[in-house]
Amino acid sequence: MPLRIGFAFNQKPAEEEEPPSPPSHDLYAEWDDPATISAVADALSLAGEVILLEADESFPERLRRTSPDILFNMAEGLYGPNREAHVPAICEFFGIPYTGSDPLTLALALDKERTKEVLVSRGVRTPRWCLAEDEVRAPSRGDLPLPALVKPLYEGSSKGIDAGALCRTGEEVAARVAWIRARYRQPSLVEEFLPGREFTAAILGNGAEARVLPLVEILFETLPPEAPPIYGWEAKWVWDTPEAPLSIFRCPAVVEESLAEELRRAARAAFHALGCRDWARVDLRLDAQGRPHVLEVNPLPGILPDPRQNSCFPKAARAAGLAYPQMILAVLAAAMDRWGMTKPSSLTSLLTSPWSEGSEPEGM
Ligand SMILES: Nc1ncnc2c1ncn2[C@@H]1O[C@H](COP(=O)(O)OP(=O)(O)OP(=O)(O)O)[C@@H](O)[C@H]1O
Ligand SMILES: [Mg+2]
Secondary structure, X not given: OXXXXXXXXXXXXXXXXXXXXXXXXXXXXXXXXXXXXXXXXXXXXXXXXXXXXXXXXXXXXHHHHHOOOEEEEOOOOOOOOOHHHHHHHHHHHHOOOEOOOOHHHHHHHHOHHHHHHHHHHOOOOOOOEEEEOOOOOOOOHXXXXXXXXXXXXXXXXXXOOOHHHEEOOHHHHHHHHHHHHHHHOOOEEEEEOOOOOEEEEXXXXXXXXXXXXXXXXXXXXXXXXXXXXXXXXXXXXXXXXXXXXXXXXXXXXXXXXXXXXXXXXXXHHHHHHOOOOOEEEEEEEEOOOOOEEEEEEEOOOOOOOOOOOOOHHHHHHHHOOOOHHXXXXXXXXXXXXXXXXXXXXXXXXXXXXXXXXXXOOOOO
């Protein structure tokens, strides 16, 4: 019997299919495009029979009925701060093993303040911050860590983090907090703006075996001259297009070994502090003294398959010698090991054999 692999995802609607009245233009920014979904499905099909389970309203019933041996989870969910926890919680309800972090970690990582509280309690550096519920209760100016990066409390994919997120005065912060409240209906995290270099660390595996893949540096000098040095909405979605990709990543990052080790240590500490499993990406930035701080943790990292597109996790995997399908299968293998499942021999051998991008099946 082949391994039966469920695959949970949320597919971005084609533009013309989007409902006419979503609250914002970026409602589906975190969802995956058809090319990513088919590349992941193709990779999983090398290890078994793939059962596509779009994470829509009928997902619980289809999951129960098909009852896969394991589920590969890539579903971001739609509404609320616990949206990423829905699919793994349903898997737990039905007793079905799944890849990646559990509901607690997924909900925790989406809430950037709770994440920071955990990091601080574990001695992991993260920028100073305060929470602003709304304009009226915005903290007094003396407490504001200015200049500040103001962001929605529980969004990803740089939703709400455009050029206006970098605030230099109390007035700018108050206006931004009001804008976030009106647009995303949630509090804002007002965070000390760190001016140093930025890196992201992709992590694969579990426990002592969790390995940090080659670090990626974000090169702000590739942004338009008037742009603030942040890897925000415009850099991810406006200035970077498939036709004209920004050369914004350097991987492996060129850093002295002592700094690289500090970055890896902070990333691993954040991964473990939050209880991440199988894979995650940790975003880090240096302060004015050159010390690494953790900005946030992404337990469901973006994974665009086309090597010409900017996507940190696949880029780091490639630099580590893992082709895209191998990266997906490495996540599956880590999860199967963790659940004490016997891996098919095809999976083990695919992970150990060399694989050049050129030899990948078409469409990858
Ligand atoms: N405190 C900060 N100091 C300096 N820059 C920051 C700070 N917080 C965020 N940024 C910039 O804004 C970018 C986006 O922030 P963050 O990673 O918190 O948002 P996100 O929407 O969760 O991103 P992702 O696309 O990784 O999910 C960062 O990559 C960084 O360039
Ligand atoms: Mg980020």
